[in-house]
Structures are given as structure tokens and as C-alpha cells.
Amino acid sequence: xxxxxxxxxxxxxxxxxxxxxxxxxxxxxxIMLELDGERILNSEVEVGYLxxxxxxxxxxxxxxxxxxxxxxxxxxxPLINNVGYVMTIEKMLGLDxxxxxxxxxxxxxxxxxISDHLTCLAAMAMECGAFTVFLYKMKAREFIWDxxxxxTGARMTTSYIRIGGVRADLQSDYQASVQKxxxxxxxxxxxxxxxxxxxxxxxxxxxxxxxxxxDDAIAWGWTGPALRSTGIAYDIxxxxxxxxxxxxxFDIPTGERxxxxxxxxxxxxxxxxxxxIVEQCLAHLPKSSAALRAGGIEPADAIKISRTKKTxxxxxxxPNLEGAEKAVYKDILADDDRSVLPAKEDAYTTIEGLISHFxxxxxxxxIRPPKGETYFSVEGGNGEVGYYIxxxxxxxxxxxxxxxxxxxxxxxxxxxxxxxxxxxxxxxFGSMNIILGELDR
Amino acid sequence: xxEKKILDDLKKKFPEKILESSAPFGDLTIVIPKAALLEIVxxxxxxxxxxxxxLDLTCVDHAxxxxxFEMVYHLLALTxxxxxxxxxxxxxDDLRVESLTPIWKxxxxxxxxxxxxxxxxxxxxxxxRRLFMYDGFEGHPLRKDYPLRKRQPMIPLRK
Numbered sequence: 309x310x311x312x313x314x315x316x317x318x319x320x321x322x323x324x325x326x327x328x329x330x331x332x333x334x335x336x337x338x339i340m341l342e343l344d345g346e347r348i349l350n351s352e353v354e355v356g357y358l359x360x361x362x363x364x365x366x367x368x369x370x371x372x373x374x375x376x377x378x379x380x381x382x383x384x385x386p387l388i389n390n391v392g393y394v395m396t397i398e399k400m401l402g403l404d405x406x407x408x409x410x411x412x413x414x415x416x417x418x419x420x421x422i423s424d425h426l427t428c429l430a431a432m433a434m435e436c437g438a439f440t441v442f443l444y445k446m447k448a449r450e451f452i453w454d455x456x457x458x459x460t461g462a463r464m465t466t467s468y469i470r471i472g473g474v475r476a477d478l479q480s481d482y483q484a485s486v487q488k489x490x491x492x493x494x495x496x497x498x499x500x501x502x503x504x505x506x507x508x509x510x511x512x513x514x515x516x517x518x519x520x521x522x523d524d525a526i527a528w529g530w531t532g533p534a535l536r537s538t539g540i541a542y543d544i545x546x547x548x549x550x551x552x553x554x555x556x557x558f559d560i561p562t563g564e565r566x567x568x569x570x571x572x573x574x575x576x577x578x579x580x581x582x583x584x585i586v587e588q589c590l591a592h593l594p595k596s597s598a599a600l601r602a603g604g605i606e607p608a609d610a611i612k613i614s615r616t617k618k619t620x621x622x623x624x625x626x627p628n629l630e631g632a633e634k635a636v637y638k639d640i641l642a643d644d645d646r647s648v649l650p651a652k653e654d655a656y657t658t659i660e661g662l663i664s665h666f667x668x669x670x671x672x673x674x675i676r677p678p679k680g681e682t683y684f685s686v687e688g689g690n691g692e693v694g695y696y697i698x699x700x701x702x703x704x705x706x707x708x709x710x711x712x713x714x715x716x717x718x719x720x721x722x723x724x725x726x727x728x729x730x731x732x733x734x735x736x737f738g739s740m741n742i743i744l745g746e747l748d749r
Numbered sequence: 750x751x752e753k754k755i756l757d758d759l760k761k762k763f764p765e766k767i768l769e770s771s772a773p774f775g776d777l778t779i780v781i782p783k784a785a786l787l788e789i790v791x792x793x794x795x796x797x798x799x800x801x802x803x804l805d806l807t808c809v810d811h812a813x814x815x816x817x818f819e820m821v822y823h824l825l826a827l828t829x830x831x832x833x834x835x836x837x838x839x840x841x842d843d844l845r846v847e848s849l850t851p852i853w854k855x856x857x858x859x860x861x862x863x864x865x866x867x868x869x870x871x872x873x874x875x876x877x878r879r880l881f882m883y884d885g886f887e888g889h890p891l892r893k894d895y896p897l898r899k900r901q902p903m904i905p906l907r908k
Contacts, residue, residue, distance in 0.1 A: 312876055312878075355880065356880060356881035356882060356883070359881040359882070361890065363866075363891060364891055368897050399774055400774060526801050527853055527854045527855070528853075529802055529803050529854075540827065547830045680773045680774060681773060681776075681821075682773065682774040682776055683776055683823055692804065694804065694823070696807060696823070698809055707810075709807040711804060711805040711823075715858060715859070716855040716858070719855055719858040720854070720855075723854075
């Protein structure tokens with residue numbers, strides 16, 4: 309294939325391929341480098357190795373079905389992708405989501421953001437040679453993923469946020485496990501600050517390397533931590549508040565120089581802020597409905613008791629993914645039988661429930677947002693995750709487009725590494741948090 | 750209120766070039782003719798609104814309708830926290846659209862993506878190649894007349 313760089317290369321320079329199968333290329337991206345010794349004269353980034361036709365697939369799936377594809381976009385923080393997609397549909401439908409569900413969404417989004425930043429910085433530090441930091445951060449991420457796993461039933465492919473609310477209520481012991489995750493993450497963050505902040509090797513690899521000016525960052529369309537590292541305090545959670553973010557207190561950390569070190573620092577500070585938000589969510593989370601808190605009796609005990617006397621009615625229903633959930637539905641799902649799946653108790657025992665269950669899944673029925681188009685975005689792990697959806701009134705989107713925050717970041721890489729050394733490619737690429745699943749779609 | 754002011758100013762400045770303006774689901778949207786794109790975008794960038802960031806750029810294929818394609822641009826004003834959607838129609842027999850690469854750097858990849866997926870030809874783009882698909886791919890996959898399960902011909906191995 310005749311790429312641009314091959315045509316323009318100087319006859320005495322060396323062409324070097326980095327990737328697509330390279331340990332530091334986070335998935336599959338190919339960087340062609342034109343080298344003069346160790347210095348990079350020119351480069352060309354080639355993407356598309358992970359293209360799965362996300363947008364085309366979505367046009368052929370119903371609004372309910374395509375939720376699972378959004379998990380696979382940014383696979384380090386799938387819950388934020390879910391929130392973005394689901395809220396775009398809710399904007400079109402005009403659904404009101406219960407407050408408890410909104411808090412759960414914020415809680416899950418922030419935990420995902422921490423896991424996203426941890427993964428990015430862990431990989432970046434490891435590629436710079438700090439393997440200890442990698443292990444520490446993976447340890448902290450495990451505790452966060454434990455919470456996510458207990459709540460959603462999956463570690464990565466969560467599909468937990470549903471149109472109208474969330475799939476299930478939090479586990480009864482969520483307070484303890486979230487507190488544990490917060491504690492462990494704080495410990496790790498403190499250790500990592502100590503290991504890296506003034507580490508000479510790390511500073512040499514990151515300080516003033518891959519610097520981006522404010523104007524250029526805007527011209528490149530950068531968002532998220534990368535934009536904030538240049539000193540622009542633009543955060544969608546503050547600029548266009550969604551869910552309950554306007555009720556929560558948090559700061560927007562910014563950098564000054566927009567180099568690799570600032571991107572690292574902004575991510576570290578953002579994790580502190582996310583932990584603050586998580587703590588506030590725990591404190592302000594509206595109480596669940598009485599059926600759960602009353603501590604009714606276990607179904608097995610109820611059967612035992614029923615042998616001797618009349619059964620009590622307050623049997624404890626499991627709030628987990630398999631159990632019956634009707635009691636918690638009004639806390640976590642919108643009251644709208646057209647866009648929310650009916651509770652299993654209703655679907656199995658009443659004719660109305662059965663009808664609405666079938667209508668929900670029947671071809672041509674189900675969730676049908678009104679005609680029109682809309683754009684909605686949320687603050688993802690590495691920037692603005694935006695969905696542009698065109699609906700023609702049917703049960704499938706006519707067009708669904710994802711604004712991937714990684715794309716403008718990676719597009720700027722060629723400019724950032726021009727004139728630098730080969731070794732600088734790795735921390736620059738690492739500090740951007742390129743997730744190819746989201747970029748290539 | 751701010752939205753109203755932007756629309757009024759635009760209509761005053763380009764009385765014949767704002768074909769339509771609306772706010773579906775609260776998103777401020779204007780429809781402009783294809784030829785006026787650079788002029789209007791440049792105005793929006795420099796006015797006090799400062800729509801300095803190109804958030805996104807994509808295309809919609811309204812198969813069976815004339816004109817068939819519709820380009821959709823999303824701009825963001827960082828100071829005013831305001832988004833604006835610009836739409837323009839592209840006829841199937843004339844797929845040329847002015848490129849925004851001289852104004853925004855990220856337009857480069859975004860336009861390559863739209864060229865790849867829809868076959869829109871951007872005039873003045875420095876390097877209009879496919880972005881996600883490989884060289885030798887036939888057709889434009891996001892067009893509505895491209896079947897979901899279409900097979901592609903084998904291409905020779907790269908040297």
C-alpha cells in the first residue's frame with residue numbers, strides 16, 4: 309500500500325513500523341515513522357484495525373438491542389457509554405428518571421472514570437518502566453471492578469444502565485464494598501504520587517514532551533483531561549450538567565503546559581475529585597423502598613414458617629439480577645410501560661404485563677422515539693462521548709453516530725511527536741489514553 | 750435567550766443563506782446552502798460567540814430523498830457553553846463539499862471518515878483517503894444501499 313509517508317520519504321531516511329502488533333499500542337494502531345537516526349522526521353498514524361461497523365450494526369438493531377454494542381466502545385469504562393446512549397434516547401422520549409437511579413448512574417460513572425484513569429496511567433507508567441505503579445493501580449482497579457461486578461453482574465460488558473433507569477438496585481452491602489474501594493484507591497494514589505511525581509526518570513520521559521498549546525488543543529477538538537491539561541477548564545459535568553452533577557461538589561483540575569506530565573497530573577487529580585463525588589453519592593443516595601429495608605423474611609424461611617402458621621407477606625425479594633424486582637422498580641426505573649420492561653412478576657402473572665412484555669420486544673414496536681434528531685454528550689474517561697441519533701419514528705435508529713473523544717486526540721499525535729525521539733512516542737501515546745474500541749467503532 | 754440572539758444575528762448577517770432554523774429537542778439547528786458553508790462557519794468562529802471548536806462532523810444518507818445526503822456539523826462555543834448544529838444538503842450527482850481542514854485541524858480525520866463511509870468528496874482536503882477501511886475496499890459501507898452482510902472481493906497481499 310502506498311501511504312503518504314512512503315511517497316514523501318527522504319531517500320536517506322529509515323522507515324519504521326510501530327504496530328499494529330506492538331505492546332505499547334493499546335490494541336491495534338499502526339504508526340509509520342520516518343527516522344533520521346533516533347529523530348522522527350515524519351510520521352503517519354493508521355487506524356481501522358478494530359473497525360467493527362458499530363454504526364452500521366446499530367442501524368439494524370432496535371433501540372433496546374443496540375445497548376450491548378455501546379459496552380464495547382470504550383471497554384475500560386463501559387458504564388459511561390451506556391449512560392450517554394441511554395440519556396440520548398431519554399432526551400428524545402422525554403422520560404423522567406427516578407432520583408435514586410440518577411444517583412446510581414453518577415456513582416457508577418465515577419467509579420468507571422476512576423477505573424479508566426487508573427488503567428491509562430498504569431499502562432503509561434509501565435511503558436515508561438515503572439512496573440510497580442502498574443501493579444499498584446491494577447490492584448486498586450480490582451476493588452473498583454469488584455463493586456461494578458457485584459452491581460452489574462459483569463466486569464466489562466455491563467449493559468447495566470437501561471432506558472428509563474438502571475437494570476437492578478445496588479447490592480445490600482454496597483456501602484461497605486464502595487468504602488473499601490475508596491480506601492484502597494486513596495492508598496494507591498498516595499503511593500503513586502510518591503513514586504512518580506518527582507521521579508527523575510518519569511520526569512525526563514514526560515516533562516515538556518508532547519506539549520500542546522491551548523489554541524491548538526481547541527483547533528484539534530480535544531476534550532476531557534487532555535484539553536484540561538492545557539489549562540482550559542471545560543468539563544461537560546459543569547458546562548452542561550446532566551443527572552445530578554449540579555448538586556454535587558467537585559473541582560475541575562487543570563494543567564498548564566499540556567504536556568505528558570500535565571496529562572498524568574490532571575488524571576491523578578481527577579480521580580481524587582471522582583472519589584469525592586462517590587462519597588457524596590453514598591451520603592445523598594435516596595433511600596430504597598420499604599420492601600427492601602424492612603428486612604422481610606427469606607423465601608426459604610417463609611416456606612418453613614408456612615407449615616405451622618399463615619405466611620407473612622413481606623418476603624424479602626432479592627435485588628440482584630436474577631431475582632424478582634417489582635418492589636424496587638419504582639426506585640430505579642421510570643414509570644412508563646412503553647419504554648421500560650415490565651417486572652417479571654407482572655409479565656408472568658398478569659395478561660397486561662405479558663402484553664407489554666411482548667410489545668416491548670416485538671418487531672416494529674418497542675421503544676420508538678419521536679421523529680427527529682438529537683445530540684447528547686456525557687463526560688467520558690477521555691473526553692466528550694457524544695451520540696448523534698436520527699430517528700424516523702421506527703424502532704430502529706435511522707442513523708447513529710458516535711463522537712469518539714479519542715479520534716481528535718490520536719489525530720494530533722503526528723504533530724506532537726514530530727521532531728522528537730522514538731522513545732517519546734510511547735509516553736505521549738500512553739498519556740492520551742487511546743481506546744481503539746471507541747476510536748475505530 | 751442567547752440562542753435567540755445567535756439566530757437573529759445570523760439572519761441579519763446572511764438573510765438569504767439561513768434556509769431554516771429550529772431547535773428540535775433543544776438543540777439549536779440551522780440549515781444552510783452548500784456554497785455558504787465556509788463563509789458562515791468563519792463568521793461564527795470570529796463573532797463574539799466564538800464557536801471555536803468543531804465537535805463533530807458526520808453525514809446522513811436519506812436514501813430515496815432528493816437531495817440524498819445531508820452533512821451535519823456540530824460546533825461548540827467554549828465561552829458561552831453553547832452548541833450549534835449546521836446542516837446542509839448534498840445531491841447524489843454532485844458529492845462535492847468544501848473541506849473545513851483550513852479552519853479546524855480535526856476536520857482532516859473526520860472528513861476522511863465521512864469520505865470512507867459515504868463517499869462525499871471534500872474539496873481542498875489535503876489527503877482524502879479512507880480512514881477505517883483499507884485501500885481496495887469497494888463501496889461506502891454506511892450508505893443505505895450497502896447491504897449489511899455484503900462480502901468484499903479478496904485483495905492481493907501487501908508487499
